[in-house]
Amino acid sequence: MLDRKYVVANADAVKENCQNRNVPQAVDQLLELESQRRDLLKQVEELNRDANAVSKTIGQAKTDEEREERKARGRELREQKEVAQKQHDEVDAQIREIELQLPNMAHPDAPVGVDDKANLELGQGKHAPREFDFSPLDHVEIGQQWDWLDFEGGARTSGAGFYFLKGDLVLLDLAIQQYAVNELVRRGFLPMTTPDLARDSILEGIGFMPRGPETQVYSVENSNLCLIGTAEITLGGLYSGETFDAEQLPLKLCGISHCFRTEAGAAGRASRGLYRVHQFTKIEMFIFCLPDQSDALHEELRQIECDLFDAIEVPYRIVDTATGDLGGPAYRKYDLEAWMPGRGEAGEWGEVTSTSNCTDYQARRLNVRYKQKDVKGTHFVHTLNGTAFALSRALISILENHQNADGSVNVPEVLRPYLQGREKLGGP
RNA sequence: GGAGAUGUGGCUGAGUGGUCGAAAGCGCCGGUUUGCUAAAUCGGUGAUGGAGUCAAAUCCAUCCGCAGGUUCGAAUCCUGUCGUCUCCGCCA
Numbered sequence: 001m002l003d004r005k006y007v008v009a010n011a012d013a014v015k016e017n018c019q020n021r022n023v024p025q026a027v028d029q030l031l032e033l034e035s036q037r038r039d040l041l042k043q044v045e046e047l048n049r050d051a052n053a054v055s056k057t058i059g060q061a062k063t064d065e066e067r068e069e070r071k072a073r074g075r076e077l078r079e080q081k082e083v084a085q086k087q088h089d090e091v092d093a094q095i096r097e098i099e100l101q102l103p104n105m106a107h108p109d110a111p112v113g114v115d116d117k118a119n120l121e122l123g124q125g126k127h128a129p130r131e132f133d134f135s136p137l138d139h140v141e142i143g144q145q146w147d148w149l150d151f152e153g154g155a156r157t158s159g160a161g162f163y164f165l166k167g168d169l170v171l172l173d174l175a176i177q178q179y180a181v182n183e184l185v186r187r188g189f190l191p192m193t194t195p196d197l198a199r200d201s202i203l204e205g206i207g208f209m210p211r212g213p214e215t216q217v218y219s220v221e222n223s224n225l226c227l228i229g230t231a232e233i234t235l236g237g238l239y240s241g242e243t244f245d246a247e248q249l250p251l252k253l254c255g256i257s258h259c260f261r262t263e264a265g266a267a268g269r270a271s272r273g274l275y276r277v278h279q280f281t282k283i284e285m286f287i288f289c290l291p292d293q294s295d296a297l298h299e300e301l302r303q304i305e306c307d308l309f310d311a312i313e314v315p316y317r318i319v320d321t322a323t324g325d326l327g328g329p330a331y332r333k334y335d336l337e338a339w340m341p342g343r344g345e346a347g348e349w350g351e352v353t354s355t356s357n358c359t360d361y362q363a364r365r366l367n368v369r370y371k372q373k374d375v376k377g378t379h380f381v382h383t384l385n386g387t388a389f390a391l392s393r394a395l396i397s398i399l400e401n402h403q404n405a406d407g408s409v410n411v412p413e414v415l416r417p418y419l420q421g422r423e424k425l426g427g428p
Numbered sequence: 429g430g431a432g433a434u435g436u437g438g439c440u441g442a443g444u445g446g447u448c449g450a451a452a453g454c455g456c457c458g459g460u461u462u463g464c465u466a467a468a469u470c471g472g473u474g475a476u477g478g479a480g481u482c483a484a485a486u487c488c489a490u491c492c493g494c495a496g497g498u499u500c501g502a503a504u505c506c507u508g509u510c511g512u513c514u515c516c517g518c519c520a
Binding site for chain 1: 438446447456457475476477478479488489490493499500501
């Protein structure tokens, strides 16, 4: 959510931003309603003030008659106040509806364009896509070869889009998690496991729609809980309503959670194997910080993601997401797309991480503030998030990039300590 | 799942219908005193929205988990909700 005063004072910039992001807006209507609201608020306050003044004199009334007279006057004023208050609240609710539709402002350097075609490649990782001297398999084929993946079993027990990992692939999965968490702890992140369910209100604060036809998440019947689509939801919600001391920031968190996605409307899209599934494990980075720290921290998150994928020796490219493809809360977003040799005709890039600077957009909705010593008042923090590893896609990138002609898979060196030193999985 | 208790400012904690945004203590900030530190002592010390000002001062409204209700008036009474605690049951 944007600051209301900011929207009023910068209506043209907000409108332009919406246009760049390809989001419909009702800023003019908001301006009109807000001016109405201000008038109503003044009325309410005035009536309240008068009523309070009358109430205070009632205790001092000398006669019953006088007392009753004043009570009647007070009642009358309160009734008038109630009427004005109700009108105010209605207008306020309408404004809020509009506000909730407004996306965050975009970073001035973010590429402008209505969809992902305008995304800008910023560079590539240390490792170039490999030249294979054999015909590479995709991860589903590799997995089937060694009985590492069971999609049929997943479908039988839970439905299409679910899967079992088996055997060495589980060990690889755990190795990646351990490597990532250790690496993040080394870089000052506090590791956390989080709930896999969260309240609707937290989802809304982060910028998800908890229910309804457009929703990307599963909701639990007869409750106000949803299965989380990412630990961003729980880590971001963790301090909702809280006020940090400025010295506590930046607070860097590393969440380990399961992620659940309905992938409604995604049927038919490139989604073979582990690429688009209903459940996966993710190691997520999340930061609460001061406003003047967020730009640099965003670069830091991007660098960590690059370092992690360089470390597992997977080729990738960095994408600066175009305004039209940003999603509501993001001020700027970088994606890492890993090379997936088994995808498409002769390999394709596939998104494996994403890091967003959400500035104060989520903080305002969730009411997360900070206070500086000796400075009056509080301000909203900035929040950032970034994927360390989404395990399903990280597994794809490792299996497909590190496969050998005999079907075995080389273990990236950094992961070997977590696999009893094994250099390869599968194979004769 | 059943029964009960409870939720006040950074913290502890008083307040059970009328100048209560809220006593007191602690903490914190500033002053005084003391050779330094400690101690003592005095003063100050919440948030949000609005008016006001160059900026302040100042003024108004709202806030005692949250949302409603009763009342001229609610931290105080009522209802719901969320959280916490205790006991019982169940259980990894």
